[in-house]
Amino acid sequence: MNGFSWRRLRAMVRKEFVQVSRDRLTFAMMIGVPMIQLALFGFAINSDPKHLPTAVLGAEQTEFTRSLVAAVRASGYFDIRATPASADEAFELLHRGDVQFVIAIPPDFSQRLVRGETPAVLLEADASDPAATGNAVAALSVLTSGALRHDLKGVLAPQQAAAPFEWRIHRRYNPDGITQYNIVPGLMGVILTMTMIMMTALAMTRELERGTMENLLAMPLRPAEIMIGKILPYVLVGYVQVAVTLLGGHFIFGVPMVGSLWLLLACVLVFIVANLTVGITFSSLARNQTQAMQMSFFFFLPSILLSGFMFPYRGMPVWAQWLGELLPLTHFLRLVRGILLKGYGAGEAWPHLWPLLLFIIVVMTVGLQRFRRTLD
Amino acid sequence: MSDRVIDVEGVSKSFGAKRVVDKLSLQVQRGEIFGFLGPNGSGKTTSIRMLCGLLTPDEGQGTCLGYDIRTQSAAIKSEVGYMTQRFSFYEDLSIRENLEFVASIYQLVNTREAVDAALQNLGLQDRQRQLAGALSGGWKQRMALAACLLHRPKLLLLDEPTAGVDPKARRDFWAELHRLAAEGITVLVSTHYMDEAERCTRLAYIAYGKLLVQGTPEELVAGSGLSNWTVTGNGLAELQNELAHTAAAEQVVPFGSSLHVSGTDGAALEHALQPYFARSGIRWERGDVRLEDVFIHLMRDTADAPP
Numbered sequence: 127m128n129g130f131s132w133r134r135l136r137a138m139v140r141k142e143f144v145q146v147s148r149d150r151l152t153f154a155m156m157i158g159v160p161m162i163q164l165a166l167f168g169f170a171i172n173s174d175p176k177h178l179p180t181a182v183l184g185a186e187q188t189e190f191t192r193s194l195v196a197a198v199r200a201s202g203y204f205d206i207r208a209t210p211a212s213a214d215e216a217f218e219l220l221h222r223g224d225v226q227f228v229i230a231i232p233p234d235f236s237q238r239l240v241r242g243e244t245p246a247v248l249l250e251a252d253a254s255d256p257a258a259t260g261n262a263v264a265a266l267s268v269l270t271s272g273a274l275r276h277d278l279k280g281v282l283a284p285q286q287a288a289a290p291f292e293w294r295i296h297r298r299y300n301p302d303g304i305t306q307y308n309i310v311p312g313l314m315g316v317i318l319t320m321t322m323i324m325m326t327a328l329a330m331t332r333e334l335e336r337g338t339m340e341n342l343l344a345m346p347l348r349p350a351e352i353m354i355g356k357i358l359p360y361v362l363v364g365y366v367q368v369a370v371t372l373l374g375g376h377f378i379f380g381v382p383m384v385g386s387l388w389l390l391l392a393c394v395l396v397f398i399v400a401n402l403t404v405g406i407t408f409s410s411l412a413r414n415q416t417q418a419m420q421m422s423f424f425f426f427l428p429s430i431l432l433s434g435f436m437f438p439y440r441g442m443p444v445w446a447q448w449l450g451e452l453l454p455l456t457h458f459l460r461l462v463r464g465i466l467l468k469g470y471g472a473g474e475a476w477p478h479l480w481p482l483l484l485f486i487i488v489v490m491t492v493g494l495q496r497f498r499r500t501l502d
Numbered sequence: 503m504s505d506r507v508i509d510v511e512g513v514s515k516s517f518g519a520k521r522v523v524d525k526l527s528l529q530v531q532r533g534e535i536f537g538f539l540g541p542n543g544s545g546k547t548t549s550i551r552m553l554c555g556l557l558t559p560d561e562g563q564g565t566c567l568g569y570d571i572r573t574q575s576a577a578i579k580s581e582v583g584y585m586t587q588r589f590s591f592y593e594d595l596s597i598r599e600n601l602e603f604v605a606s607i608y609q610l611v612n613t614r615e616a617v618d619a620a621l622q623n624l625g626l627q628d629r630q631r632q633l634a635g636a637l638s639g640g641w642k643q644r645m646a647l648a649a650c651l652l653h654r655p656k657l658l659l660l661d662e663p664t665a666g667v668d669p670k671a672r673r674d675f676w677a678e679l680h681r682l683a684a685e686g687i688t689v690l691v692s693t694h695y696m697d698e699a700e701r702c703t704r705l706a707y708i709a710y711g712k713l714l715v716q717g718t719p720e721e722l723v724a725g726s727g728l729s730n731w732t733v734t735g736n737g738l739a740e741l742q743n744e745l746a747h748t749a750a751a752e753q754v755v756p757f758g759s760s761l762h763v764s765g766t767d768g769a770a771l772e773h774a775l776q777p778y779f780a781r782s783g784i785r786w787e788r789g790d791v792r793l794e795d796v797f798i799h800l801m802r803d804t805a806d807a808p809p
């Protein structure tokens with residue numbers, strides 16, 4: 127006699143919606159959080175740091191090595207601060223963070239160059255802050271052909287356009303080599319995780335604290351109607367945040383949009399719902415708003431740390447990677463970066479999408495079971 | 503369905519180690535205005551919540567509107583109007599929005615008409631656009647009553663509906679309750695006010711989770727076995743102090759310009775008061791035992807022997 131009713135669900139949604147729209151704090155959060163985060167992260171990564179501390183390791187002092195170092199210096203990205211005597215000393219400098227780069231010129235560089243053997247020069251980069259190293263590394267790669275043009279004349283002139291030597295680039299501490307564009311899409315996931323979970327976690331406990339829960343439970347409403355009714359309005363809120371982040375990212379920071387917007391929006395929906403189910407479950411577990419906030423942060427921290435947003439996923443220990451796999455943000459980051467930057471299609475997106483769907487089913491089931499139908 | 507709208511037997515509820523309701527048995531007939539009295543924390547709210555399925559009893563069983571209170575709470579919820587002790591509607595919604603929400607939850611066929619009628623009945627039309635949070639206690643209580651009545655419940659459970667409401671609004675509220683009872687709606691109302699207790703057709707008194715007495719106001723007065731003397735005149739304050747040490751005068755209560763003295767043993771009381779009868783400037787008279795005397799008597803008895 128008391129099955130699921132669309133009409134009751136609609137009433138729940140409408141009521142929740144009116145409440146959200148009258149709650150200025152929620153509104154401020156909805157628009158303000160993406161803007162502030164974009165500004166903070168966006169402008170921070172948009173800076174193009176130059177004159178980065180560099181150590182040059184090389185026993186040889188020939189005209190070739192001198193020209194090479196001069197060319198590196200002339201790019202404007204590198205400041206030669208040290209000329210360590212040994213490789214160990216050089217890498218110690220890198221490890222301590224005294225220098226950002228070590229350029230290691232092999233001892234037989236000039237000899238092999240003259241023989242036309244295309245020797246390799248090693249660039250060790252501390253890529254733990256990829257935004258800092260990205261442009262510098264890019265500037266180096268174009269430097270090969272021009273650097274020694276004046277020194278290699280006559281018979282030494284390289285055949286055609288073949289480069290006389292090559293760069294071998296090692297990114298240390300960050301094998302993923304995240305570029306600046308990775309951050310804005312990631313930010314979208316972080317913002318959604320933070321606000322969606324927090325807002326819904328508070329939604330139910332607010333009813334408990336204000337005493338309105340007693341009335342809700344005294345009426346013929348089903349738990350699913352209450353939960354879904356509370357989730358739906360926030361889906362819209364989430365989309366507003368996505369719009370703010372995407373537009374800001376695209377027009378202010380020029381983040382590319384390679385893949386399909388529709389696919390992205392569909393994936394966003396799944397991710398939003400995943401977060402909302404977490405929030406609503408916290409909400410039915412917590413006894414007051416403080417507890418709900420604590421639970422949200424408890425979830426938020428690993429999400430930021432272990433999802434690959436803060437630290438490159440492949441750089442984490444295996445146990446952390448396993449934990450990361452359990453978090454919706456991990457999968458969403460792969461999805462959104464894949465779609466925006468690599469142009470993923472639906473087929474490529476699926477392997478990262480089904481874990482989110484599974485997550486929703488599991489959490490929603492737990493949440494509905496834990497939902498208290500009574501005040502016991 | 504029998505005429506017993508509420509019929510529960512031996513219902514108990516504990517929170518942790520504390521037994522909040524202890525083997526409560528309660529029968530309420532159709533059309534009654536049943537008063538539920540007792541000091542704060544005696545378990546009134548908990549009892550009412552068990553009646554409408556918001557709490558599951560630890561033991562005991564019973565029916566509400568013929569539905570089992572343990573297993574059929576969904577059916578009970580759709581036919582009962584429950585007004586919570588604390589205002590439990592949305593303060594950030596207007597009166598009208600709150601009522602429309604409730605009407606849709608009960609799936610009323612014509613929401614707008616039902617809400618209009620409810621606003622009309624309780625004189626809320628002029629305020630329908632006001633946010634519920636901006637209303638005074640009396641208006642909040644009216645709105646809550648209107649919301650409880652929207653789905654035409656057969657039973658109203660009202661938990662201290664008039665706490666913090668001014669006397670005029672209280673009187674109107676009770677007039678409304680009597681009108682509803684006349685229409686055949688059964689009302690169970692918890693209250694602190696003695697004047698309200700006297701307007702009930704039947705009463706129950708609960709203390710420390712135990713039901714102490716149950717009956718019509720007249721039955722309760724008769725059953726208490728109290729005798730009462732009323733003194734008027736001068737020097738009543740000193741007289742009250744002197745009587746405080748008289749065992750047979752169990753209650754000595756100033757009431758307006760008189761003093762009410764009552765006790766369970768009528769003969770002993772009369773004997774104990776004998777010395778004071780001749781005192782000049784005061785006049786003694788046998789008085790009527792009032793409901794208040796009965797309840798204070800009950801409260802004193804339970805206070806002497808806490809569980």
Ligand SMILES: Nc1ncnc2c1ncn2[C@@H]1O[C@H](COP(=O)(O)OP(=O)(O)O)[C@@H](O)[C@H]1O
Pocket residue numbers: 501502517522540541542543544545546547548549
């Ligand atoms: N959910 C609960 N958890 C723990 N204790 C409760 C709960 N609800 C009520 N109590 C306790 O039960 C006792 C009776 O409360 P209540 O039924 O509200 O009494 P009344 O309505 O008569 O004032 C009080 O001591 C109260 O603290």
Ligand SMILES: [Mg+2]
Pocket residue numbers: 543546547548587661662
């Ligand atoms: Mg109470």
